[in-house]
Amino acid sequence: MTDMAELPPEPSGWLSDRELQHVRGELPLLYVNAIPVRISPTGQLTHVGLLLRADDGMISRAIVAGRVMYHETVRDALLRNLEKDLGTVALPRLPLNPTPFAVAEYFPTPGVTPFHDTRQHAVALAFVVAVDGDCEPSQNALDISWLTPEEAASEDIANEMVGGQDVLVRQALAYCGVLP
Amino acid sequence: MTDMAELPPEPSGWLSDRELQHVRGELPLLYVNAIPVRISPTGQLTHVGLLLRADDGMISRAIVAGRVMYHETVRDALLRNLEKDLGTVALPRLPLNPTPFAVAEYFPTPGVTPFHDTRQHAVALAFVVAVDGDCEPSQNALDISWLTPEEAASEDIANEMVGGQDVLVRQALAYCGVLP
Amino acid sequence: MTDMAELPPEPSGWLSDRELQHVRGELPLLYVNAIPVRISPTGQLTHVGLLLRADDGMISRAIVAGRVMYHETVRDALLRNLEKDLGTVALPRLPLNPTPFAVAEYFPTPGVTPFHDTRQHAVALAFVVAVDGDCEPSQNALDISWLTPEEAASEDIANEMVGGQDVLVRQALAYCGVLP
Amino acid sequence: MTDMAELPPEPSGWLSDRELQHVRGELPLLYVNAIPVRISPTGQLTHVGLLLRADDGMISRAIVAGRVMYHETVRDALLRNLEKDLGTVALPRLPLNPTPFAVAEYFPTPGVTPFHDTRQHAVALAFVVAVDGDCEPSQNALDISWLTPEEAASEDIANEMVGGQDVLVRQALAYCGVLP
Numbered sequence: 001m002t003d004m005a006e007l008p009p010e011p012s013g014w015l016s017d018r019e020l021q022h023v024r025g026e027l028p029l030l031y032v033n034a035i036p037v038r039i040s041p042t043g044q045l046t047h048v049g050l051l052l053r054a055d056d057g058m059i060s061r062a063i064v065a066g067r068v069m070y071h072e073t074v075r076d077a078l079l080r081n082l083e084k085d086l087g088t089v090a091l092p093r094l095p096l097n098p099t100p101f102a103v104a105e106y107f108p109t110p111g112v113t114p115f116h117d118t119r120q121h122a123v124a125l126a127f128v129v130a131v132d133g134d135c136e137p138s139q140n141a142l143d144i145s146w147l148t149p150e151e152a153a154s155e156d157i158a159n160e161m162v163g164g165q166d167v168l169v170r171q172a173l174a175y176c177g178v179l180p
Numbered sequence: 181m182t183d184m185a186e187l188p189p190e191p192s193g194w195l196s197d198r199e200l201q202h203v204r205g206e207l208p209l210l211y212v213n214a215i216p217v218r219i220s221p222t223g224q225l226t227h228v229g230l231l232l233r234a235d236d237g238m239i240s241r242a243i244v245a246g247r248v249m250y251h252e253t254v255r256d257a258l259l260r261n262l263e264k265d266l267g268t269v270a271l272p273r274l275p276l277n278p279t280p281f282a283v284a285e286y287f288p289t290p291g292v293t294p295f296h297d298t299r300q301h302a303v304a305l306a307f308v309v310a311v312d313g314d315c316e317p318s319q320n321a322l323d324i325s326w327l328t329p330e331e332a333a334s335e336d337i338a339n340e341m342v343g344g345q346d347v348l349v350r351q352a353l354a355y356c357g358v359l360p
Numbered sequence: 361m362t363d364m365a366e367l368p369p370e371p372s373g374w375l376s377d378r379e380l381q382h383v384r385g386e387l388p389l390l391y392v393n394a395i396p397v398r399i400s401p402t403g404q405l406t407h408v409g410l411l412l413r414a415d416d417g418m419i420s421r422a423i424v425a426g427r428v429m430y431h432e433t434v435r436d437a438l439l440r441n442l443e444k445d446l447g448t449v450a451l452p453r454l455p456l457n458p459t460p461f462a463v464a465e466y467f468p469t470p471g472v473t474p475f476h477d478t479r480q481h482a483v484a485l486a487f488v489v490a491v492d493g494d495c496e497p498s499q500n501a502l503d504i505s506w507l508t509p510e511e512a513a514s515e516d517i518a519n520e521m522v523g524g525q526d527v528l529v530r531q532a533l534a535y536c537g538v539l540p
Numbered sequence: 541m542t543d544m545a546e547l548p549p550e551p552s553g554w555l556s557d558r559e560l561q562h563v564r565g566e567l568p569l570l571y572v573n574a575i576p577v578r579i580s581p582t583g584q585l586t587h588v589g590l591l592l593r594a595d596d597g598m599i600s601r602a603i604v605a606g607r608v609m610y611h612e613t614v615r616d617a618l619l620r621n622l623e624k625d626l627g628t629v630a631l632p633r634l635p636l637n638p639t640p641f642a643v644a645e646y647f648p649t650p651g652v653t654p655f656h657d658t659r660q661h662a663v664a665l666a667f668v669v670a671v672d673g674d675c676e677p678s679q680n681a682l683d684i685s686w687l688t689p690e691e692a693a694s695e696d697i698a699n700e701m702v703g704g705q706d707v708l709v710r711q712a713l714a715y716c717g718v719l720p
Contacts, residue, residue: 019566023563023567025610027563027567027569027570027610028570028608030569030570030663042255042259042274043255043274043276044255045276068568068663070566070568070661071647071648071649071652071661072568073645073652073653074663075222079222093273094223095223096217096223096224096225096275096308096310096356097308097355097356098642098643099357099639099640099642100640100643101277102537102638102639103614103638105613105614108611109611112611112613113613121610121611123608128276128277167539170534171534171537174530174533174534174535175534176278177277177278177279177531179530179531179534199386206430207383207387207389207390207430208390208428208429208430208432209390210388210389210483248388248483249388250385250386250387250388250481251467251469251472251481252388253465253472253473254463254465254483279463280459280460281459282459283434283458283459283460283485285434287431289431292433293433301430301431303428303434305463350714350719351714351717351719353714354710354711354713355715357642359707359711359714397636399636402616403615403633403635403636404615405636435582435583435584436582439582453583453633454582454583455583456577456579456583456584456670457641457668458717461637488636490636536636536638537638537639
């Protein structure tokens, strides 16, 4: 899951790149994952937003992801990472209930869980977040596309996702009662 | 719980008052309960809205409540009852996830559960709903007051609520991570 | 969803068959749905139990389902219906948290929700229930079969289920983190 | 929250004490919190188990807590920490659904959240776990006491807990529908 590495510049006092590299092999790192969605006037999920990325010439689709920093709340980490990936006018609506709908455990070894990240053991608190505003791809993404639940759960899209995030998207659809 | 009786006029074809009276002693009736809340820009619960009612000269506080009608979805019943009690410009945001945070089982016999309704056995799917707009008390309510989590969970307010709804309010605060 | 009609004999004082028939067209009826599962020693879902039924010469697969009766708690209704469908030594473990993982709204009109019941508007609180003991099909079922998550989520099994219960099974697998 | 430091010996290859000390000031560390409970035959919470500890001559009560290690699943971390604190014959029943009922964010600075840990920024996935077997205090605890929901939610018990764990206990009671 190459996306999870796209970290913003960190304030001094935090781990250096070299230290973080070391820690990645010693500790599970805490992440947030967010699945941006469009909703109908009555609050029902209509579309799922996936980021289009080009990493090493490979095109892939991804959800919003990023680390929780030292002395940062999960809620603030969610907002920061949503802004990083969707821009400043996406107007995300964080859930009232701060409990994730799923905990995605990305293991460096494939097969332990449905989730896999070659670089590290990352544990991501996953949320579905309605966004009302305009989303503009950040420098890390080529585009954002909005898919119907049917499209988002399709095999074609699953094949374009990495690290098991297709499983998380389908879990999110099930959680919102719109798994096709 | 006198509030749960305040039903809107129903389309013909539904049960007559006399029939409904009879069914009330034979079947559990399906209700929705909604706890309206105000949220901060980052999505955290800041205030709980309680309706002020005068029934038979008694002043009490209540949450939004009403029946789910035949051929009505739970989501539509929520919207209809929120509009009935908070007016047309409250702009409620229904949760993405249509699963209630609690199921309040109101029994005609006190003590079976924390919830009690002398008139009937009512099972209410309970939701916390953020409202952004202006709330205006309907004909059934004198006023709406917005309380901090501390106030809403206080003994004073609990004493002004009936049918065990004070328990449901504290469950909602716990669910949103702001139980004082 | 023919299964939901298989009601046990009811104590006197409850609705007669004729009355129930009438009410079915006037009110949403409250049901419980239970998906029995086998778990590993560490508590992970390994198999889903589906009932095999023969109704009017049609073979179908179904989950545990039944009405919540007057003055019966949801928990007691769950236990009664599990015993009705799985026998007396199934040893079901009800969840600590009495909130359903999903609310399945069966409409008499197809297409309103994923769930459909020609006879009535039924709203079912749905639970996943681990069973440790021996399950023996009741008179209403020919057999109980235990399927892996992959099998339970397959198109073949979905085709053998009615009323949209295949959707609920996949929602349950997603909820338990084992959606294939 | 002194309890969260009681870590078991770790396999070589993991962080040394000195390294862990350093990382504690740079990264949020991932923990699990577990609230052991006794249940009735129908699965309802009847008692909450709290550990009695003596740290630096101060007596306090605590829930089960511990770190998630590198390459360890949350489920395995829960089982390991339950065994560490309750012994080998407690027979804990992990929830089918691997999502925590709450995420407790322990900050080194008091007041940011209800949870506080002077040593570190720890983010704990919190679970309620029914235990059927005998619980025996480990070397870190003097005793385990089983309290009714009323006792567990009382001010007296809250005063004996540190780091905000009394809030988490009341959140757990609310989640299980037995908040007094």
